[in-house]
Each structure stands twice: as C-alpha cells, then as structure tokens.
Amino acid sequence: MSSAASIPLRPASSRDLILLAARAEFADHGFDGARLQAIAARAGVRHPTLLYHFESKELLYRAVIESVVGDWAVETEAAISTGLRGFDQVAALVDAGFRFFERNRDFVRIVRREAIEGGGRMEAQMAEFVRPFLEDAVRFLRREMRGGRLRRHDPLELMQVIYGAVFTYFSDARFRANLTGEDPLDARALRRHERALMKLLGAALEPATGS
C-alpha cells in the first residue's frame, strides 16, 4: 500500500493521496475512530503533513465529504436526465446507484455514518444537498403514476425503500459477507442482487400484469 511512496513519479499530489487515504480511514472507523496517524501512514507521509494541507481533522473530514458528495452529484445528475419514462427511468437510476457505489464503496459507509449520527457533523449540509434530488424524483414518480406508466405507490416512501435497500447492500456488505461466506461486493453477487431488486421493483411498479 505504501510501496510507491518513495517514487517521485507524480503519484498524484500528496493532497489527493491524503484525501483518498482519509476517505478510506473515515469509512472504516468513523470520525472519532479515525486516527490522523493512520491516515498519514496510508498516504505515506507524517501526520503533520495532513495538517499542513488541511487545517484540522474536522476540515479534512469536510473535504472528504465534499469530494465524495461531489462525485455522486455528477453521476446522479447524468442518470436522471435521460428522458426515459416509467420503470425504465427507475431502473436506470437504481443501476446508476449500483455502479457508482460499486466504484465508491467508502462513500456509502461515510454517508451512512452521517445518517445514523443524527446530530451529525455534516448532516444538515447533506440534507440540503439531497433534498432537490429527492423532490425531483418524487415529482417524476408522481407524474408517471398519474400517467399510468407506473403503478400507484407513495412516491416518497418508495424512494425511501429503494434508498434503504440499495444503500444497505453496500454499507453492510461486510456483515453480509460474514453471514453468507461469499463476498457481496464481488461482481457476480452484485449483479445477482441488482437483478433481484429490479425484479421486485418491476413486479410492484410495472403496470402490465406480466408473469
């Protein structure tokens, strides 16, 4: 992990290395459990270097959240501006989620920790950020249900259920691994779960009464 530390071949700026290391450490241990020394070690520097680039642990954490949420925003934006209708759009969004979370496993665990906290460190900002996206989604669902392209369900509660299911799969992956013995983040297992969720949602949402 630190084998490349001495090679000066631009192994990304050390600021970025630190950000990446911090993301992993915060995901593994949460804000309180995370140690600056551990982050520094992961990044291949000494811990005062962290405090040179980011003024404090708190600000480093904020920087991590912002980078992580920023990435997510971009991909989600893309997934909802496809012009698809009915269940196809729902499926596209779920699929985008799966693909993003698959590549950003730490993201989920950090966000979830924030969500649990409640009085959390960045909860308010994150809510601010998610709200417009959620409202968009609810508007879309309502429209499609009115138009008969989706069966009628409470849109907000539907979003909550989908969010809960998808998020949990990733945030609790290690627990599931312990339970079933196989790695849930393995591509095969992931596809199986995605297919199962899609089928479930399809069965509940698609207007046609297919098998």
Added chain:
Amino acid sequence: MSSAASIPLRPASSRDLILLAARAEFADHGFDGARLQAIAARAGVRHPTLLYHFESKELLYRAVIESVVGDWAVETEAAISTGLRGFDQVAALVDAGFRFFERNRDFVRIVRREAIEGGGRMEAQMAEFVRPFLEDAVRFLRREMRGGRLRRHDPLELMQVIYGAVFTYFSDARFRANLTGEDPLDARALRRHERALMKLLGAALEPATGS
C-alpha cells in the same frame, strides 16, 4: 436527570441504569465516540462506578449488545412461530420488526454501526446469532414459493432487501427528519411507511393479480 439520585426507592439497580445509559450513548456516538463520563452522567453516577460493574469500556459495550440482541431474539422467535402461511407470515415478520424497532430505537443504530464496521467489535458473534434465523426465513420463503403461495423471487436477496428497507428507516430516521421536516418515528409517519412497504411487498409477492 439526577433528581432521583438521592431517593433510595429502588430506581432500578444502578447496574441497569448504567446499561440503559450506555445503550443510548453508544447508539448516539458509536464505541469510539462514546465517553464513559457521559454514560456515567446519564446514569447519575461517577465513571469509576461503571468500571466497578463492568471491567472495561469494551466489556460494557459487549454487555449492551448482548442485552439488546437478547431482547430482539425473543420477539423475533415469537413472530416466526405463528404457523401463518404465504404473505401473511411475511407481513407478520415485517410488522414485528417495526414494532420492536419502534420501541428499541437505539438497538437499530448500534447494530447498524456494527454492520458498517466490518472488522467490527462483535460482528462475528452477531452473524453467528442471525444466521439460523436467516436460514429459517429462507427455507420458509422457498417452501411457500414452491407451494405457489408466494411469487418466485430469490429468497436470500428478498430478505436482504426487506432488512435493508426496514432497518434503514429506523437507523437513518434523523437524517430523514432533516430532509422532510417531519419526525419519521412519530407513530403516524411510521404507520404510513409500514403500509407503503407492505403494499410494495404485497404487489411483488402475492400470487393473485388483484388491483
């Protein structure tokens, strides 16, 4: 909070008070974030008293988990030994979950923290504990699907989705509160969500093609 401290009228043993206080504190802040002093304050004692009853922070934490998981085991056992069939049994289980989590809000957040951790403190034991219950559920679902009393879905993935949805509703309740403005743990909101989830599951699982 400490107003009853001097009254000797058995305000529950202080061991139990400590256990209760610790449950809340660990739920709010996680293992690392929790402070023994804070737990002690909640329980109305000084922190060495904690270490008198429980040898260390770690052991106090384990005691909390055990008490919490024990409570859950009893209720779950009751909910699955009803002899119901098909969707009714699924609904009964989901309902039991809702009612237990409603009364034990800290439970969810503690368990979820463990699940995220991965290399967690009690993950292995908890997996050990959940596995037989999960296997039971999967067996039940498979049987009912074979018998045509439930539509066919991957039983394990179905359980995962249900678990994710229900658990998230409670563990992330404070985040949702921030998002929607209303309290998700209020009885009315809770019933609405439960009804929505049931409808969704019913639509996906009940064999009849009713409206």
Added chain:
DNA sequence: CGCACTCTACTGACAAGTCAGTATAAAAGT
C-alpha cells in the same frame, strides 16, 4: 533568495483505567 512542502520533536488536553479510601448494611461472634 524565497516559496512550497515535509520532516522531527514536542505539548496540552483529555479519556480510560487504577487505587486507596468512605459509607452502608448484612453476617458472625460474644
């Protein structure tokens, strides 16, 4: 030189855990 960056060495705060006691009450001895 001066600037950006990283290091070693250190500090101050704070938290877990230890310890030597005090208070109270139940048991045991006379």
Added chain:
DNA sequence: ACTTTTATACTGACTTGTCAGTAGAGTGCG
C-alpha cells in the same frame, strides 16, 4: 443487644497513554 468482621457499592484523586495540533528546522526547486 452490641461490637467486630466482611462484602457491596461507590467516589475523588491520580497515573498513564494517546491523539490532535504546534513549532521550527530542513529540503529542494524555480
């Protein structure tokens, strides 16, 4: 009945370790 002993429950003061954050001295590069 009354002291003495023993166990339980709890506390204030202390020790020890750890961690975030600071100071200041390099190092290398334009």
